[in-house]
Amino acid sequence: MLNHDEAATVRPLTLAWVSRHLEDGERIVRTEALLGGITAEMRRLTISTRDGGTRDLVLRTFVDVEHAEDWLNREARTLPLLKETSVPAPELVAVDPTAVHGEHPSLLMTYLAGRTVLDDEGLETRVPALARQLVAIHALRPAVRPREYETLTTADTVIVPKGADVAAWTAAINVIRKPAPPYEGRFLHRDFQPGNALFDVRLRTRAGARITGVVDWVRTSWGPADFDVAHCSTHLALLHGPEWGVRFAEAYEEAGGVLAAAAGERLYWRVRDALAISEEVQWVAQPWREAGRAELTTRAVERRLDAYVTALMDARG
Template sequence: MTNHDEAAAVRPLTLAWVSRHLEVGERIVKTEALHGGITAEIRRLTIGTRDGSTRDLVLRTFVNVEHAEDGLNREADALTLLTGTGMPAPELVAVDPTAAHCEYPSLLRTHLAGRTVLDDEGLETRVSLLARQLVAIHALRPAVRPRGYVTLTTADTVVTPKGADAAAWATAIDVIRKPAPPYEGRFLHRDFQPGNVLFDVGPSRPADARITGVIDWAATSWGPADLDVAHCSTNLALLHGPAWGLRFPEAYEEAGGVLAAAANERLYWQVRDGLACSEEVQQVAKAWREAGRPELTTRTVEERLNAYVTALMDPLG
């Protein structure tokens, strides 16, 4: 077995666990670290088959991550539920949520074709595709609903960026002091954003992009469609500029999605997700730099977050 780089090395107990879930005569011939994740170590494992060909699997390992067991159980349940739905999601191979066999909690799944695309070229096309894909996710009606959504950010945990518009942020924080508005429940991905969507896109034809997969279902929940839309909006604002964050709800509705009817209810979810990002700007910026956006320094992402939150609050004067 060869490692693409040192970070790709699979720990001994985990390696033995993975091997037990391969077909007879198969073996791991190469491992490669995949970048862009925040909570998990992600590795692509190339498997040599009996007939001399290869196939790929993906190993997700949670090292010293709080609530890893819950997240892995939730992802395993989601992948099982999504089987046969036509959703371009991976298939579950095995899961060890309590590290009973591996050094750390781990999940093994099939590998999907495609790649994440985080650059600006072809963005208009990808935003429309993202919107249509999210509408399809929200249309799922599982026989067993996932657990209700969770939001951990409170008015007291928001981290106001240095140099931010203090008045706008104070008004935004006041928005999330209020109770959540009523909503009609939907199946939520809960971390739907460009970093968790795979595309097939040629280097010379970005307008011909198509989605090949949606990954990282560890936070799957039941809740308001607005919350998923708000999360993707925040990520688009930080990756590509505030205007794209403001554009995404429109794209979602153009794709047939339904958001809260009242403007103040929509604003609640948009602001809640934007403020939630304030607590993890450094981790988000680091992940994006590792994924090929070196210009996205922590300061740059902070400035975009401030501009986005300020733009959201502009209608309130």
């Protein structure tokens, strides 16, 4: 029997498409909605196997998302590449980027053990683990590079939160009015942050927390390592406080990562990512609340974003 909870139910055509990619004698026996997705519906599918056991797959479905085809094609190209590396990522099973076979663009992949951890406890061990993992991602040198990074935020699209430090935000907006600084290209995840890292919560080693998987490769790009670091820093600042945004950049370098040599260049990428979040605070905060961080209302996250932007601008000296 399928789980017919509305959020978990797979639409009929998509269900038939998934079934065609199962082994002979296998069938879907349970579906479960996975929390945390912002743009995609995520479902865990439990499959009964011929030997009487079970295995799990994950179905990502985009509903009325403008860039669905591009994003799914990027992930479909990236996952096979990662299979040959030490970076823990799902394996591609099938992709339907233009909804030829199902109701909506979808991608089917293997399930990774572990879970996202968004609370404050244990953060001092998770941050170094995240930094080490990002250094490993940036070390990848694929034979065919992904496309150059994109950013849509401009000085005119930034949304200054109510009650924010106007002087700090004005200075920050002026930073991104300038051209992007030169950089040495790296393989980027482009959405590397705690919500896309899975941890083994059962095991605590002397080295600290252990990452079992990195997911959501739909924005894979080529660009400056600083941009990925800035993105994770912003999320950590909003989840746990501005000081953790600063700490992540330090942890990245401690793990062997190389950032821009000039302080002004580092500031550019950190400010650009923080200002980009200003346009989507409510969308970022919602899955955090669904995951148990009820105190992270849109207004609370706006206040943390203001504190982080102010701290970045104050650090200029």
